[in-house]
Amino acid sequence: MNEVSPAGEPLIRLRGITKEYTRGGETLRVLENLDLDVARGSFEALMGPSGSGKSTLLNLLAGLDAPTQGTVEVDGKRIDQMSEGKLASWRSNHVGFVFQSYNLLPVLTAVENVELPLLLTPVASSERRKRAETALRVVGLTDRMGHYPRQLSGGQEQRVAIARAIVNDPLLIVADEPTGDLDRASADDILRLLETLNRDLGKTIVIVTHDPAAAERARITHHLDKGKLRA
Amino acid sequence: MxxxxxxxxxxxxxxxxxxxxxxxxxxxxxxxxxxxxxxxxxxxxADHAAKDRVVTRHKVTFVMTLPKRYADDVRKAPGVKLSSWANWFGGRDPAHEDEFFATFAVDGKTYFAVVPELVVGEAQMAAFLEDKSGCIVGDMLAKKLGYALGQKVTLESGIYPATETPWTFTVRGIYTATARNVDRVSLMFHWDYLNDALPEARRDEVGWIMSRVEDPTRTADIGAGIDQLFDERDIQTLSQDEHTFLKSFMAGFxxxxxxxxxxxxxxxxxxxxxxxxxxxxxxxxxxxxxxxxxxxxxxxxxxxxxxxxxxxxxxxxxxxxxxxxxxxxxxxxxxxxxxxxxxxxxxxxxxxxxxxxxxxxxxxxxxxxxxxxxxxxxxxxxxxxxxxxxx
Known part of the structure; x- marks a missing residue:
């Protein structure tokens, strides 16, 4: 079953996506002939049971993986045909990542973690710091800039991760179970923050979640089951 | 960052x-x-060996000796400027049983001219040359074993065991060196002193002959010329530049x-x-x-x-x-x-x-x-x- 977002020209257009993995000589089909559009400025959630292919789908539309069959088009560009180097450069310029376990570098302070993606750009050192500080201000962590991840709560770490995701001003933010490791109050904070980024800054956001409360915040929720989208 | x-x-x-x-x-x-x-x-x-020195030894092994008259022949060989000879004495001071140092019987008149990196004061050299039982020791050996000018030193040798009288020497000189890599813990005494005390059958033998040559770039040719002199004799020689000689000596190690x-x-x-x-x-x-x-x-x-x-x-x-x-x-x-x-x-x-x-x-x-x-x-x-x- 296919699902296409109704509003305007989609930012993301997936067509005929099939993804297979080979494990121990056995081929496993994770996604099957799937179509999906995500509108520009949308906030969408992918839900489904474990093994339904949610994270795989997220990886494909974020340029972390390539489909076995089908096309992935983001902002008018086919990313499924890009070389590894071009794809890395494309991700660094167009995608912000938020992970369940935050994935901050423990040896870097909050502001240095946020600055990390900017190391790949020609931006000057002082400007990098300024942009990182701005991103931390957006997520409400101005008073934690010099703190290391071990000195932060889980919610604060995830805020730093979100600041790192937006510091490059990406078109798209993808979040894989962004509230999975958080308590309810912290999870609500993070979801509110994502909503704000979507509403006030116009960021297109796609999240994978098991959390119905998280899915409720999204404008559109896609349900996956056995590699197919359910209506 | x-x-x-x-x-x-x-x-x-x-x-x-x-x-x-x-x-x-x-x-x-x-x-x-x-x-x-x-x-x-x-x-x-070996690495800092003199470039203008050729060492001549028995062709079979440096453990075997050469007739002393060979030294006179080598001195007259083409390209040779100076030459001298020496014997390994293998001495030990019984007062310092555990201390090893090299002891050589040398031709006092010529040895220090062929080995100019060993420096001895003029007065001490004159005293050494006048005293047949005199010896010269390195300054570090003197310091280590407490040897002083005028002191009697008695050595034992496995190669030349003392017969009636022990091998006793008088320290007449203390040498220093012109370079830091030169051995400063050796003892040299007169070859004549050794030779005269030996039984007839062991006299007039030298361990090796050292020569300084006129042209250091021709040591190989000059060495070959020296060896040619003895090709038809009972004992043949092998002449090498000092670096090669020392390297071959160290081949044992x-x-x-x-x-x-x-x-x-x-x-x-x-x-x-x-x-x-x-x-x-x-x-x-x-x-x-x-x-x-x-x-x-x-x-x-x-x-x-x-x-x-x-x-x-x-x-x-x-x-x-x-x-x-x-x-x-x-x-x-x-x-x-x-x-x-x-x-x-x-x-x-x-x-x-x-x-x-x-x-x-x-x-x-x-x-x-x-x-x-x-x-x-x-x-x-x-x-x-x-x-x-x-x-």
């Missing part, structure tokens, strides 16, 4: 492990330096030197494994971080450069620490002690600069080598799988 700053911060992640690794590399570098310095000091005599070479390589291999193990552990622990960096746009080459930078820094720190320990240890303590107490074997035991440079360069180069496999592994991680393992 910069790329290099990030690599440096990663080294501070596990300070104990980084510290122990740096220490491990430092110990390996120190051991390597000591071994190479031993080899260098051992071969220093080649097994020891080879063992030192092998141990040096083993030490370097251990150092590489220490570094490789540390780097590999660090890389394994940071798989998720590398996956995250790859996800946000870092390329495999960036990851590889991070890891290489860390390994090079570890190698640099370890190499530098090894040198910081080695210099005072060798130059201030060990080297001085060895020169004073084992000067016959190690007349000059100091860190050779080329060896220092080599050790430092190797600590960095092997750091790179040790990190190649972990760097390749980290650069090739499958981002989605690594991220899934974290989640």
């Amino acid at each position: 910069t790329f290099l700053g990030l690599a440096a911060k990663n080294l501070g992640r596990n300070k104990v492990r980084t510290g122990l690794t740096v220490l491990g590399v430092a110990v390996a570098v120190l051991t390597f330096l000591l071994l190479r310095t031993v080899v260098s000091a051992w071969t220093a005599g 080649s097994a020891v030197l080879t063992a030192f070479d092998i141990i040096s390589v083993v030490i370097l291999a251990i150092m590489t494994l220490i570094l490789g193990n540390t780097i590999a552990m660090g890389v394994r622990e940071r798989t998720s971080e590398f996956a995250t960096m790859r996800a946000i746009g870092f390329l495999p080459k960036h990851i590889a450069v991070f890891i290489l930078s860390e390994a090079v820094t570890l190698g640099l720190l370890g190499g530098a620490l090894g040198l910081v320990i080695a210099f005072p240890l060798v130059e201030g303590l060990l080297g001085r002690w060895l020169e004073e107490n084992m000067g016959a074997i190690f007349p000059f035991f100091r860190l050779p600069l080329p060896v220092v440079g080599l050790a430092f360069a190797l600590s960095v180069a092997l750091g790179v080598l040790a990190s190649l496999l972990p760097a390749r592994t980290a650069a090739r991680i499958k981002v989605t799988e690594a991220l899934r393992r974290v989640a």
Whole structure:
């Protein structure tokens, strides 16, 4: 079953996506002939049971993986045909990542973690710091800039991760179970923050979640089951 | 923050492990330096041999002697400027049983002209030449055994055992040297004194003949010319430039030197494994971080450069620490002690600069080598799988 977002020209257009993995000589089909559009400025959630292919789908539309069959088009560009180097450069310029376990570098302070993606750009050192500080201000962590991840709560770490995701001003933010490791109050904070980024800054956001409360915040929720989208 | 700053911060992640690794590399570098310095000091005599000297010995082995009259023939050979001769006496001072030093019977009138790097004051030389039982000792030997001018020294020799009277000498001179690599713990006495005391059958034999030549670039030709003089005699000779002669003399110790070479390589291999193990552990622990960096746009080459930078820094720190320990240890303590107490074997035991440079360069180069496999592994991680393992 296919699902296409109704509003305007989609930012993301997936067509005929099939993804297979080979494990121990056995081929496993994770996604099957799937179509999906995500509108520009949308906030969408992918839900489904474990093994339904949610994270795989997220990886494909974020340029972390390539489909076995089908096309992935983001902002008018086919990313499924890009070389590894071009794809890395494309991700660094167009995608912000938020992970369940935050994935901050423990040896870097909050502001240095946020600055990390900017190391790949020609931006000057002082400007990098300024942009990182701005991103931390957006997520409400101005008073934690010099703190290391071990000195932060889980919610604060995830805020730093979100600041790192937006510091490059990406078109798209993808979040894989962004509230999975958080308590309810912290999870609500993070979801509110994502909503704000979507509403006030116009960021297109796609999240994978098991959390119905998280899915409720999204404008559109896609349900996956056995590699197919359910209506 | 910069790329290099990030690599440096990663080294501070596990300070104990980084510290122990740096220490491990430092110990390996120190051991390597000591071994190479031993080899260098051992071969220093040959490496700094006079270029204008030819040594003539028995063609079969230098243990066998030559007729003394050969020395007169060699002196007249084309291209020879000066010549002298000497015998290995193999003496020991019974008052200092455990001390080894070289003892030679030499032709007092000519020996010091052929070996000008041994310096004796004029008055002392005159006193030596006037006293048939006189001897000249190196200044470090004199200092070590307390020998003074005018002192009687009695030696025992396994090669020339004393018959009626013991081998007693009077110290008439103390030599110094023009270069630090020259042995300053030897004792020389008059060949005549030895020869006259020997039974008839053992008289008029010399161990080797040393000659200074007019043209140092022609030592091979001049040596061949000398050997030709004795081709038709009962005893043939082998003449070599001093470097080759000393090298052939040291060939007897080649097994020891080879063992030192092998141990040096083993030490370097251990150092590489220490570094490789540390780097590999660090890389394994940071798989998720590398996956995250790859996800946000870092390329495999960036990851590889991070890891290489860390390994090079570890190698640099370890190499530098090894040198910081080695210099005072060798130059201030060990080297001085060895020169004073084992000067016959190690007349000059100091860190050779080329060896220092080599050790430092190797600590960095092997750091790179040790990190190649972990760097390749980290650069090739499958981002989605690594991220899934974290989640």
